[in-house]
Amino acid sequence: MKFRTFAAFVGPSVLMMVFFIALPLVSVFLESFKVTQPVMQQVEVETCTPGFLTQTCTTELKTIPVIGADGKVETTTQWQGLQSYRSVLQMDKVWAAIGSSEIGSILQIDFWKALRFTLMYTLLTLPLVIGVGLIIALTVNNATRALRGPIIFVSLLPFIITPVIGSLAIYWLFVGDGILTAMMERWSGTNISMFAQAWTVELLMYFYRVWHVAPFAFVIFYAGLQTVNMDTLESAVIDGASRWQRLRHVIVPHLMPLIVFIALIHLMDCYRVFEEIVGFRSQAHVISLQWLTFDFLVPDDAGNRAISRASASAMLTMVGIVFLLIWPLRRTWRDHRGGAH
Amino acid sequence: MLKKLALAGVVSLMGTTAWSACAFENTTEIKSLSAGFEAWKAVTDAMAECGNVQAELDQEFRTKQPAAFEANPSLYHIGGVSNGTITPLLNAGTIRPLDDLVAKYGSHLKPNQLIKIDGKVMAVAMMVNTQHLMVREDVLSEMGIPVPTTWDEVYAAAAKIKDAGKMDTPLGATMKSGWNLAQEFVNMYPGFGGALFNDDNTAAVNNDKGVKALETLKAGMQYMDPEVLVSDSTYVQQQFQQGKIAMANLWASRAGAMDDEAESQVVGKVKMVAAPMAMAGGAPATTLWWDGIVIAKNISDEEADAAFRVAMEGLDKEMVMANNDAAIWLVDGFVPGATAEGAIATATASPAAPAYPSTTRMGLMHTALGNEIPAFMTGERDAAATLAAIEEAYTTSAKEAGVLK
Numbered sequence: 218m219k220f221r222t223f224a225a226f227v228g229p230s231v232l233m234m235v236f237f238i239a240l241p242l243v244s245v246f247l248e249s250f251k252v253t254q255p256v257m258q259q260v261e262v263e264t265c266t267p268g269f270l271t272q273t274c275t276t277e278l279k280t281i282p283v284i285g286a287d288g289k290v291e292t293t294t295q296w297q298g299l300q301s302y303r304s305v306l307q308m309d310k311v312w313a314a315i316g317s318s319e320i321g322s323i324l325q326i327d328f329w330k331a332l333r334f335t336l337m338y339t340l341l342t343l344p345l346v347i348g349v350g351l352i353i354a355l356t357v358n359n360a361t362r363a364l365r366g367p368i369i370f371v372s373l374l375p376f377i378i379t380p381v382i383g384s385l386a387i388y389w390l391f392v393g394d395g396i397l398t399a400m401m402e403r404w405s406g407t408n409i410s411m412f413a414q415a416w417t418v419e420l421l422m423y424f425y426r427v428w429h430v431a432p433f434a435f436v437i438f439y440a441g442l443q444t445v446n447m448d449t450l451e452s453a454v455i456d457g458a459s460r461w462q463r464l465r466h467v468i469v470p471h472l473m474p475l476i477v478f479i480a481l482i483h484l485m486d487c488y489r490v491f492e493e494i495v496g497f498r499s500q501a502h503v504i505s506l507q508w509l510t511f512d513f514l515v516p517d518d519a520g521n522r523a524i525s526r527a528s529a530s531a532m533l534t535m536v537g538i539v540f541l542l543i544w545p546l547r548r549t550w551r552d553h554r555g556g557a558h
Numbered sequence: 559m560l561k562k563l564a565l566a567g568v569v570s571l572m573g574t575t576a577w578s579a580c581a582f583e584n585t586t587e588i589k590s591l592s593a594g595f596e597a598w599k600a601v602t603d604a605m606a607e608c609g610n611v612q613a614e615l616d617q618e619f620r621t622k623q624p625a626a627f628e629a630n631p632s633l634y635h636i637g638g639v640s641n642g643t644i645t646p647l648l649n650a651g652t653i654r655p656l657d658d659l660v661a662k663y664g665s666h667l668k669p670n671q672l673i674k675i676d677g678k679v680m681a682v683a684m685m686v687n688t689q690h691l692m693v694r695e696d697v698l699s700e701m702g703i704p705v706p707t708t709w710d711e712v713y714a715a716a717a718k719i720k721d722a723g724k725m726d727t728p729l730g731a732t733m734k735s736g737w738n739l740a741q742e743f744v745n746m747y748p749g750f751g752g753a754l755f756n757d758d759n760t761a762a763v764n765n766d767k768g769v770k771a772l773e774t775l776k777a778g779m780q781y782m783d784p785e786v787l788v789s790d791s792t793y794v795q796q797q798f799q800q801g802k803i804a805m806a807n808l809w810a811s812r813a814g815a816m817d818d819e820a821e822s823q824v825v826g827k828v829k830m831v832a833a834p835m836a837m838a839g840g841a842p843a844t845t846l847w848w849d850g851i852v853i854a855k856n857i858s859d860e861e862a863d864a865a866f867r868v869a870m871e872g873l874d875k876e877m878v879m880a881n882n883d884a885a886i887w888l889v890d891g892f893v894p895g896a897t898a899e900g901a902i903a904t905a906t907a908s909p910a911a912p913a914y915p916s917t918t919r920m921g922l923m924h925t926a927l928g929n930e931i932p933a934f935m936t937g938e939r940d941a942a943a944t945l946a947a948i949e950e951a952y953t954t955s956a957k958e959a960g961v962l963k
Contacts, residue, residue, distance in 0.1 A: 252958060254958070254959065254960030255649075255959075255960050256960070257918075257960050257961060262675060262676055263674070263675070263676055263677065264673075264674070264675055264916070265672070265673065265674040265675075266641060266673060266683075266846070266848055266913045267670045267671060267673070267683050267686060267848050267888055268670075268686070268846065268905045268906065268910060269686055269886070269888075269901070269902050269905035269906055270670065270905075270906060271670060272669070272670050272674075273910065273913065274674075275913075277915075278757060279917055279918075280759055280917070280918060280919060280961050281648075281649055281918065282649050282650070282918075282960075284650075284651045288651065288855075289628075289650075290649065290650050290651075301958075304954050304958070325933060325938065325939060325943075325947070327929070392785060392788065393783065393785060393793075408726070410783070410784035410785045411785075412785040412787075412788050413784035413785045413787075414784075414936075415936070497788075498734060498735070498788040499788075500735045500736055500929075500932065501735035501739075501787040501788075501932035501935065501936060502787075502932075502936065512929070515621070516620070516621055516624070516646070517921035517922065517924055517925045518620060518642035518643050518645060518646075518920075518921045518924065519642075519645040519646055519649070519916075519917065519918045519919075519920060519921025519922070520624045520645065520646025520649065520650075520918075520921065521918065521921050521922055521925075521955070521959045523955055523958050523959075525958055526954075526955075526958065
């Protein structure tokens with residue numbers, strides 16, 4: 218292809234990527250080393266607010282921002298080095314906890330608590346998603362032609378549902394006397410509260426994520442199964458290979474690039490787990506890294522948001538994703554190079 | 559079918575009469591942004607009668623409002639705020655003093671309604687709100703329990719109801735982790751006489767009053783739904799309506815829902831009383847809130863004029879008479895019904911419950927409380943460590959926000 222044609226095709230998307238991915242990333246990176254604050258002053262203010270019949274007036278020393286000549290709040294911006302990262306990571310406490318060998322107390326710190334869950338969640342759902350996706354794909358592939366359409370349709374449904382709606386649906390099914398909790402209570406005869414302790418909440422989250430993402434793996438695997446070399450399969454049958462041996466030695470090696478691809482996408486997506494936390498209202502028990510960033514960013518009633526710490530937390534999340542992706546990326550890279558020769 | 563048509567006719571007729579309920583015809587385009595609960599719906603509907611009014615009722619208003627009012631011209635003319643959410647607008651100076659407009663169009667306003675900051679009217683309040691005790695009167699009187707006035711009595715009553723096998727979880731609470739749970743502490747801690755801050759803006763919760771407040775909150779959990787850490791006002795309201803709980807310290811704005819025949823199975827059985835005291839002789843362990851309107855600064859004087867007139871139409875006697883039970887109105891014409899008793903008893907108690915403070919540091923403290931208290935409620939951390947963590951979290955965010963040096 219001529220370079221001009223190539224550039225004309227690729228140019229727009231490169232431009233978009235620069236604008237919508239690279240520049241925001243640079244800005245967040247810089248923001249994580251800065252702090253922007255309003256200039257505050259202490260003023261004595263009399264505030265009169267209503268009771269039911271009469272007003273109560275209180276005079277107190279309030280800290281309020283200075284309004285500049287242009288009618289806007291005056292702010293100052295300072296470089297503060299790694300301060301935001303220190304506030305998020307709280308390494309001094311981590312070292313203290315390791316020093317006194319109370320490793321558990323590390324998990325009291327928001328960031329480490331979130332990291333523990335995010336990592337465990339990502340790594341545990343990965344094999345489940347791949348496994349369940351493969352099972353559905355094999356089932357559909359072996360089903361009679363007439364049944365395939367309906368099965369594909371039904372198994373794709375969870376993937377189509379918007380994540381927030383999906384997690385809310387599961388929350389409503391199980392919270393309080395939700396339909397499914399009520400059913401489980403009738404079966405077991407005991408009172409079940411799925412959202413009262415951390416492990417049941419986490420269990421529901423694992424269930425939700427596998428339910429939601431397995432159809433994606435299924436679609437990819439199903440497409441891959443259509444290209445399995447029939448000659449190899451037939452010769453395996455003639456050689457007396459059992460169903461399991463055919464799966465293990467013919468089908469799975471054939472699907473390996475797809476498995477790596479799904480692992481790649483899943484690691485990236487799952488490390489940004491967020492909807493489950495909001496949908497399940499699990500903040501008391503379980504939080505994730507992405508939720509932590511969100512929590513820093515949401516303004517409180519007084520309008521404060523912790524932009525610097527949110528930036529630091531976002532950068533740390535990105536570093537985490539990069540670490541997780543090193544293995545599958547290296548593998549794909551090797552495969553590609555291998556393919557070229 | 560005929561009946562339906564006739565009904566539709568009546569409704570449209572009502573529409574036209576309602577249209578003429580506005581004293582003037584508004585020709586300026588006016589937009590408002592407020593919370594979405596029942597009282598705001600009543601007020602904005604009444605405002606809309608004047609014509610050319612676009613009301614946006616959005617539960618995310620607190621995120622949108624500061625930025626929308628900072629734009630020039632402001633994206634909204636009228637803002638619906640409470641004493642919590644007025645803070646960013648006051649701080650940024652994006653709302654205008656209303657003294658002139660009140661003199662011109664607000665002669666019917668009660669002095670109690672005028673929110674004054676340093677002598678200037680910055681907002682006009684329309685209602686008060688507070689968390690107060692709601693009890694199932696029938697259950698209590700059946701078991702011979704007097705209406706509780708302190709938290710100890712509430713727990714004793716809950717224990718009796720639970721032991722008698724009447725209800726498994728006699729107590730409800732808005733303890734959803736985050737804002738709601740933090741608010742429970744903000745109610746309880748001043749009830750023990752605690753102050754949240756020192757004069758130099760540093761946090762002051764790490765003391766024995768803080769420990770008492772936390773332990774009182776936790777002591778109630780044994781009488782509550784095990785999932786109480788996800789339960790917000792709507793959840794508690796539904797627990798009441800379905801007859802699952804007998805007592806809860808719940809927002810006055812939810813009182814009307816108890817007698818809503820379409821939703822509630824306990825119509826007429828829920829009695830509203832003052833918020834319980836944390837210690838005998840103290841103030842009710844709750845905070846007083848108000849909701850009201852503000853007018854944007856970055857709009858022309860003519861627009862402000864029209865916006866204020868429209869708002870006054872929204873806050874008039876006719877609106878209150880038509881929606882008497884939707885809120886504890888401060889507006890003239892309000893007839894306190896049975897559902898208002900609890901809020902009025904709370905607001906007029908002596909010593910009185912404090913108003914929720916509209917300060918920058920309070921926003922930071924509220925977030926710190928909401929993030930750190932859950933670990934105490936789940937038993938991961940003891941009270942002293944939790945209070946230390948709250949102070950630390952507050953200090954970190956206060957430094958970032960410039961409140962602390």
